[in-house]
Amino acid sequence: MRVRFPPSPTGALHIGNARTALYNWLLARGHDGTLVLRIEDTDRERSTPENEQSIFEALEWLGVDWDEGPTYQSANAERHAEVVEQLIADGHAYRSTAGPEEVRAYKEAHESRGFRGAEEGEGAVRLRVPDEGVTVVRDVVRGETAFENTLLDDLVIARADGTPIYHLAVVVDDADAGITHVVRGADHYSNTPKQILIQQAMGAPTPVYAHLPLLHGPDGKKLSKRHGATSVEDLREAGYLPEAVINYLALLGWGYDEETTFHTVDELKERFSLERVSKAPAVFDEQKLRWMNGRYLRELSVDELTARLEAFTGHTGLRDAVAITQDKISTLAEFWPLARSFFEGPVDDPDARAKVLGKPEATDALTQVRSALGELAEPWEQEGVERVLRDAVERSGLKAKQVFQPLRVALTGTTVSPGIFETVALLGRDETLARVDEASRGRQAA
């Protein structure tokens, strides 16, 4: 089995393309297959070094590798021209100057009939499509469909300037590369009979086809920027883990059984099959990815998560903070907002201060807490901190919440933070007392 996947040469790796790449990869890796990477760029200028680089980086981040390539259609121009000449010589193709207007006029004159041109010896090269019979597309996920040849146009396979059209180029490249399985988006389905016709004219074999359902945004329209993340790069920047992205993408258009949701990459390689790919388009739901990402994130060891967060945020010395925030975040991006006050001091949140420190019992609460913590003997650890703080609550006659929230705001500046005991323990004696004192002064001033 030889499969090949064609990333879009137009920049970021779109989520839909990523899924196509993933399925090709799983298929090859699960079946001893060879994976070929080829960039579809007959349209010359499309593959810029920057675009390619971002695609390769996205694939690498996902862990999707390949055995051969990258190759480029544009590098194969001579071979394409040779095939075109051969098809003309064999009478399978002809040169014609007919353009869109002529084609339209022809179709208006011939009711329900594909365009048929005449040999003119110049112009673009068109393939001669048979006037009868059907071209059958056999698709692993969709079954068989017969297309009436008479309805198909004589399609252009090379421009007047000699450059090949995509359909010709893929077919030639796939045939030359010995590609046996073509797994691509369903937007190519209606084009498949054209490619099969080219294969037949060339005498090349037809590979096994599988067309994947398209991906849509929440509104059922094509996934676009206004739906949020649309590329693998976007997901990476949003703090998703590659293993979660792979798991989620695998499930968009494919299901293994009645209840399994989590699959490791190795399990996916083993379990994935084209036969179980669904036919209906799927909607990309970032909320579910988010949930799944949180699950993966919580399964990481503290050391591993720390390493990823340090790479993601560019900060170091995060381990202790990571340990107490791990089960509060769903993406890497959520870490810093929750933990920054440990490193940069209390954040400035006037609303939180007014709402919590402005309460009448706040002064009393901070006073009790200050004296309790001030008397706490070393070591300054979570266990001792919790003990004295709970005692302070007891003495104050207030509810735990009435004491802890002012303390939380005094220490972090906000009403949302890791557990209060963990926070106090991590901050350390000096910093904790200093922040409490600072908050008390601020309160008196106000």
Added chain:
RNA sequence: GCCGCUAUCGUCUAGGGGACUAGGACGCCGCCCUCUCACGGCGGAAACCGGGGUUCGAAUCCCCGUAGCGGUACCA
């Protein structure tokens, strides 16, 4: 317009004639846990697009309709 594909909870899906009072997951709602936010646990609401067939029996098969999507380029 023509050709084609698709159609199960809001979303991802399981289902391939009786096991379906249609299963799981996300999200949502409620309860529990609780120092905030989360996490976690428990429970709940929520779907077979419509109409005809076939059959003793249809979510499952066939036809029609409807809707969505794709193709119809000297784009990929």
